[in-house]
Amino acid sequence: MKKVFMPLVMVAVLSCIPYVGVAYFGMGYLFGVIIPYLAVLLFVAGFAWRMYDWLSRPVPFCITTTCGQEKSLDWIKHQKLESPATKWQAALRVMMEVLFFRSLFRNTKAELHTGPQLAYASSKWLWMGGLAFHWSLLLIGLRHARFFFIEPPLVVQLIERTDRFFELTLPAFYMTDAIVLAAITYLVARRLRDAKMRIISLQTDFFPLFLIGGIVLAGMSMRYVAKVDVLAIKALMMNLAAFSFDAPGSISPLFYIHLFLASVLAVYFPFSKLMHAGAIFLSPTRNLANNSREKRHVNPWNKKIKFRTYSEYEDDYREKMKKAGLPVEKD
């Protein structure tokens, strides 16, 4: 299938670029300093610009999707998270989506049985897979803070210690590495296995999965297989964090693959569907309070329109109205 194959090839080619560049042409400075800086710059600027671009567009109507009882009569139990009545409740609703994927938790799978009878089975796999994927990425990201500080923050140390709770390998194995690989495998497999998912999926859906998979694999090979020199890497990362342009020391090309793919991800992020990370906070169906009858929602471009007034109506039907005994304004 082209749409799976193409992104795979793209990631493979992208992996070769820094390897060739560093191993054969000694372009460590380009891949270790210039590209990472550019990537971070593009990521931050791109992300900010996309958010600004969305935020600068108005939300003309209060279009909350209500998933529970609205606030109405005193004696009727109001479901605050599913149908928030204040902006704080709405904010909490959004946080439930961001942190726990609340809506995905509702997921069901429709099945058609003889009868014909439609049945809906609870289906939490996507929720679990998605949660495992995103949370382990977050933890892995935080864990990487140890490369940027001499003494990483306490939280980071705590995450790291918990993560390598099972000291299976040397250096100690991180649980999140296994979880994220399993989650990526699942997320790719479900796009291939299910006929519906095969139709829906585009190349741009596979590409980031393969890219992240590539980053994880490169990172894991460095740690568990090649056991590269961490000190040189840490020195480079601390330099970068200090906005220094010093040349990197001697580091394995494997590291450059890892870093380059991460740079590609950072650049790709703001211009792709990965921006759902920012969009989830802005979704009007979720972040608006369902209080549009209680408090007027203002539309900044509320267009003036001409409607048919009562007097125009009466002018057209006055005689008929009088005959029917209806009161009229003008005789």
Add this chain to the structure above:
Amino acid sequence: MSKYAPKKNQLTREFLEKPSPLKGDYARQEWWDMPVEFRDGNWCHSAKPEVLGEIGFPNPRKWAAPDDDWQLPEGWEKTIHEGLKERLKKFRSLKLYLDACVRCGACADKCHFFLGTGDPKNMPVIRAELLRSVYRNDFPMVEKILKGFSGSRKLTQEVIKEWHMYFYQCTECRRCSVFCPLGIDTAEITMVARELLNLIGVNNNWILAPVANCNRTGNHLGIEPHTFVQNIESLVDDIEDLTGVTVNPTFNRKGAEVLFITPSGDVFGDPGVYTMMGYMLLFEHIGLDYTISTYASEGGNFGLFTTNDMMKKLNAKMYHEAERLKVKWVLGGECGHMWRVVHQYMNTMNGPAGFLEQPVSPVTGTKFTNAAATKMVHIAEFTADLIHNNKLKLDPSRNDHLRTTFHDSCNVARGMGMFEEPRYVLNNVCNSFNEMPEDTIRERTFCCGSGSGINAEEFMEMRMRGGFPRANAVRHVKKSHRVNSLVTICAIDRATLPSLMRYWNPGVTVYGLHELVGNALVMQGEKKRTVDLRENPMAGKGEGESDDA
């Protein structure tokens, strides 16, 4: 049954032979390569030129969906492009929902049209991709420059045909938006797509004819004021014959406390008229000082299915009339999309309504703080409050001949969040309420399959398919609890569910909530009630009649 619907056993066989929700083998196909085929039963008549003329919409002509050439106006591609650009500036929701979808597929099997047709383009994610693919092509970001990579395509007449087919196989019911982890609402996409199509004269007569009527006469059916009054008066006579009680609605009366607005289907359509009789009995029972307007004689608003401007234009009459009549507040009848407009759009579009007061029930003194700004109360809230305060004399056994279940209308469920009030009322006016399976009610309710202006006779096949998940859930309680009555609070439901029930579940009748209220109300000075408002015998109320409830 309609000649536009397949034989039921034919459709049943199709479901048996292709049991997966996705019908057909699409192993080597991309959705954008799948052809669009219009055939009997899957398209609505296009708007008549005179209708377009009346409302000032572009490109009036005679055409039909199966035509090869749709006679699109000169430069239509530019019109669509500019139209989309303008709307991207006006709606954050549109831009966000076109940009942010990750195609996770959670919505795929949540759409009633997908479950009923098995057509991949009815998966909400692809419905949105129909527009998204063009958007990506015309408004490129870095990712979007790589065309094959991001699934973008050029706008052609074939694409317009596809839009016309699938944005009218979406009832804007928002069920997918409940399940979407990003809250993407396909209704937002469909509404914009329909606006764009209207810009080039690609339209639907079943929507635009009511729009024109509503603008001219005040209601969808084009009923002029004298006929409107006559019809309600004939219902008054029916009430007198059935109950011995005279109810006294007034029309266009200044100074009434409350203006009552309900969909015109309640005044003219069977079985809506019985719900209307229920309202009038209720108002008589509590002595409500109310009036009905012939000018704002439509609660529904097909502008919602057309364009934002048209929605605003038709809705403006409500406040305009409330101000003219100097009423204190507005009471709204049972309707789904009407309440989407009233709850989420009205005050924003046509408010603030400073000339009205915060609604207070004249009977119980309850302040409806949840309607403090819009100043319009839903009849189910109003009645639930009356019952809760013991203000109604009810005999629920008068509905013992019915075994009921309740259908949440999409708009009231997902665009308002009113679930408990109608259930509370229903439980107080009948003894036999049974819920349908939990994945098919409340926020997960299934559309009747004909909402958002596709309730056309010639669209019958799609309606029976789209309504299949709803009908199937009713069938479940029909079997398990011998349910024979489907109660709704929506005029479109009352218009469309009877044919759906006749097709899938013969023996199930459709009722409005306030029809059952009307049956159960013990009126002062009434005669012995042995039949309900439809003149069907009540259980155990007539002489020598067996009680089979």
